[in-house]
Amino acid sequence: MRYLLFFILFSFQISFSQAEKMLRVEEVFSLAEKAVTEDKYVSYETSYKLYLDYEAKEIFEEYKGVFVKKNNINYLKIKNTEFVTFTKYALKINHDEKAISINSHQETNTQQNPFSISDYLKSFPEKKIKIEGNNYVCELKPSKISQIMFSKIIVYINKTDYSVVKQKFYYVEKMESNDKNGKLRYSTPRLEITFTRRPKNPELDTKLLKQENYFTEAKGNIMLSKKLSKYKLFKT
Structure with missing residues (x-):
């Protein structure tokens, strides 16, 4: 079933009082992004x-996935789809469709980095924090x-190290599915993405982040690596 993968990929296109000092959402998001940016080697499941x-x-x-960032190169895997x-x-x-697309870096979005949460602020003017x-x-x-395709987004950020713990997306559009009896039903789904620290594996992660393991470029021409040589290439 591909319901979840569709919602994941589509999702990335886009006051409470306490006794202690409360930061604004913008401040917390900025600190969370800074924590990832300044850490040269990040690894999450x-x-x-x-x-x-x-x-x-x-x-x-x-679905399970992996996110690795090292030396400003990002790797993201969601089931059988990889982004680098x-x-x-x-x-x-x-890998399911045996296809690979290669784009200029300027055309990328938060699909490649789920921690680019400040992008949400552009489309969601109403903010609360607790x-x-x-x-x-x-x-x-x-x-x-x-x-906007969401009625709301909730982001959980650790107070100690400003790491993103979880993101919840509440969709507006109804999803079509079948119940246990095969009867068609419509519902407004919720997607939850959870991030947990992954043990760093420098040898494996270096391979994941090495461009030559995917393709090489010579005189403007791109040649896929041996392991991807039978994949269909799309360039934009």
């Missing part, structure tokens, strides 16, 4: 869980008249 509605507890579909952002190029590899345990909980909503 990711979990993508799709629920049929806003309150559902039963997982409808789930190099200095000049960004690529997307779909503290739950050791996390800042930042809730963002679009304006009442909006074409």
